[in-house]
Amino acid sequence: MAESEIDYEALSPNAGLGVNMMAGALAGITEHSVMFPVDSIKTRMQVFATSPAGVYTGIGNAFTRISATEGVRALWRGVSSVILGAGPAHAVHFGTYEAVKEFVGGNDSASANQWLLTSLAGASATIASDALMNPFDVIKQRMQMHQSEFRSMFTCARTVFRTEGFNAFYVSYPTTLTMTVPFTAAQFTVYEQIKSFMNPTNTYSPASHIIAGGIAGGVAAGVTTPLDVAKTLLQTRGTSKDSEIRHCRGMLHALRIIWTRDGVRGFARGLTPRVVTHMPSNALCWLSYEFFKATMRE
Structure with missing residues (x-):
């Protein structure tokens, strides 16, 4: 290998907290920004709309109708909240992940419990980062909604705080954790296992990332996805004209509302755009993370 080439996996598994946090911040901003329009469509498909204009049958249908009636720029409403929140949240996420994985011995490839240790590190990272990101996610989804009155994240934040109180920014946090702890544990575990299978020699291989x-x-x-539907219901409840949704008390109440109104299929609302969003964005996130970490370490 030439000296100018970057060997990602030849680096120390724990490249340093500062490097991991900066790499995570840059990866998070890159990930969320690129796939934001599809995420906007996912949010709209998950909301129980009272107007036929806010009901979409698929990604293509949603993109066409939103572009025709509101303009393409509407798909980017709320991206400022993601950019502002994703950097610090992902810095905390990846910093915690690498620190915990190193602490519990998850970087030891000979460990028989490596998958369990990796899952523990991923879950710990999620608890920390979601505490920071949850308010930004609430603001983002309020701005993404059909006929949203908000064009500024700061105006949205002030309005939500004034009309619904501070609790509105964290009413979905238990649901978020219930969803993202297994999400992140599964994500990190599958990622590490597939990466190890594809690249057992730990040579330079961005394709594996x-x-x-x-x-x-x-x-x-x-x-x-079922828990993501419940999270969206909770985070957008303050804009609903439906009394039951507006006064939804928490995750279990949200799940009952979804079941009562839409049955099993209600828990799959936004499944396709959610998967379509996360596959390329997660691939980009890990590629960016490994690249930024290796570059800064170099």
Whole structure:
């Protein structure tokens, strides 16, 4: 290998907290920004709309109708909240992940419990990062909704705080954790296992990061979609004209509402755009993370 080439996997597994956090921040911003329009469509498909104009049958149908009636720019509403929140949240996420994985011995390839240790590190990272990201996610989804009155994340934040109180920013946090802890544990475990299978010699191989990241993201997104529907209901309840939804008390109440109104299929709302979002965005996130970490370490 030439001296100018970057050997990602030849680096120390624990490249340093600062490097991991900066790499995670840059990866998070890259991931969320690129796939934001599909995420907007996912949010709209999960909301129980009272107007036929807010009901979409698929990604193509949603993209066409939103572009025709509101303009393509509407698909990017709320991206400022993601950019502002994703950087710090992903910095905390990856920093915690690498620190915990190193602490518990997850970087030891000879460990018989490596998958369990990796899952523990991923779950710990999620608990920390979601505490920071949850308010930004609430603001993002309020701005993504059909006929949203908000064009500024700061105006949205002030309005939500004034009309619904601070609790509105964290009413979905228990649901978020219930969803993202298994999501992240599955994502990191699948990613590490596939990467190790594809690249057992730990040589320079960005293709392994892309493929492993994409598969891991798709699997994790698919199995956690029902909880994501409940999270969206809670985070957008303040804009609903439906009294029951507006006064939804928490995750179990949200799940009952979904079941009562839409049955089993209600838990699959937004499944396709969610998987479509997470597969490429997760692949891009891991590729960016490994690249930024290796570049800064170099």
